[in-house]
Amino acid sequence: MQSDPLVLGFDTSAAHCAAALLSGDQVLASRHEEMGRGQAERLFPLLEEVLAQGGATWHDLTAIGVGSGPGNFTGIRISVSAARGLALSLGVPAIGVSTLEAQAFGTSGVVLSAVTAPRDQIYIQRFNGAPSTPPVLVALDALPDDVAGGTPTCIGAHANEVAARYAGTPGHAAFPLPEAIARIAALRIGQDNPPPSPLYIRAADAAPSRDAPPVILPDET
């Protein structure tokens, strides 16, 4: 008989370093450490602690689930890059899971899932079992109409404000973030999963060059 798939889920998309080890339906170990910085240094020691606590090694893993954002750009890249490196060396799939989807996972009915963004904005997405809108970046004081509908359970950042705006009720995620990531990844084992890509939603800040090229005149004769 084949043993249960062993999935390591982790996330550094916000001010934390978090991981969970899932065997079948059972969480063998998990960690969640709040930290404003230092995730890059902490991530691997933390993952190894979680594996050790679950009595497993890297080579026992069936798949990796990684939080792909939205969230802090650098934080997302830390985890996605680590997951890609692990997938290459272990020969197992690394499966990117949106933090918005992870928050909504396990809650039935209409869910509005939100993640904090800079400058009084949020990333928000509507789910009804499956995603029913694309994730968008919106200002808190200008929440759009297109994610409205039904009486949503509002999970994540600014749940009270979101619930007030959309006639919903604030709620909590059914699972801790890294566990939800691992659970979603476990469901996708065997599917054709693309390599994990950061979910930025917002384009990179960059302004085109200010140096206007000079007019080139015909050569003097």
Added chain:
Amino acid sequence: MEDNLTILALESSCDDTAAAVVRQAKGGPAQILSSVVFDQTKLHATFGGVVPEIAARAHAEKLDVCAKEALIKANVSLFDLDAVAVTAGPGLIGGVLSGVMCARGIAAGADLPLIGVNHLAGHALTPRLTNNVRYPYLMLLVSGGHCQFLIAHSSSDFTRLGGTIDDAPGEAFDKTARLLGLTQPGGPAVQQEAQAGDPTRFAFPRPMLNKPGCDMSFSGLKTALRRARDEIIAQKSGLTRQDRADLCASFQAAVTDVLSEKCRRAIEIYMTEAPSEPLIAVAGGVAANTSIRAGLERTAHENNCAFLAPPLSLCTDNAAMIAYCALEQYRNGDRGKGELVARPRWPLDRHSPAMLGSGRKGAKA
């Protein structure tokens, strides 16, 4: 000492994503089994310079692809490796972080030591990778981000004799190209244009030649070029192709003169160490400029010093140099124990006072 060492290295400190596999038999020459470079020039083209966030985004999704390709091209598996190496700084932190995390993932899953390499040390050891030159040798690192003269005593011991106090020459070439409506990267475009130009038409400054030592400055040269350009435009509402060629040739001549004279002084200091086989090597993209290269070569020969310019593919950013540097570190006992931290600032010379960015965050280079 292991007889045969094989190392996979990743490099992502600026706008090139690179991976390479290098092997060295004990006492033998190093062999580059593969060296893969994905350059991002097109991604940054409209912005007139490397945009850190755009670079970081590209690295994050390319590093593992690049590493896989390097392994396949080298025809080695992870089981054939003795270590994984990665550029841990200095450079743009977003890219360096992605490289370090990807490399940690590869090393963790393959149970291999992970060796952190200084990007500048990678450039500085390239003459040993390509020509197995002997310590101590003199090195000029001259690129879009760096400009310094170093004496290399070993893979971990460098003395910086001097360097730029502001911009790197590569930056000045890029800026010149932008000011004159030429393509990026500026180096090749300016050189091409300068071929038809008069290098004596504009008397651009040769900054800091009147000051002793090997320090340099290139930001004033940019300003002088802009001023000369604006004067012509004010007169005739544009530039002729000849004006542009003359501006390029005069600018290139100024950079060549400064680097050549500072090179002469650096050789003078280096010679006091009585090296058995005196040699100056160049690395960095600017070393590809034929005028600058000719000036440096002439200066070297006038001062009884051999001159070495590695092939361009190993002068610009690549991962083979990082793998080679890790090989030397490994042979010196570095097994990547302890925490590997990404360092945006990481001067090679740990003794001389800092030149750039000596603020709260410490020296940049």
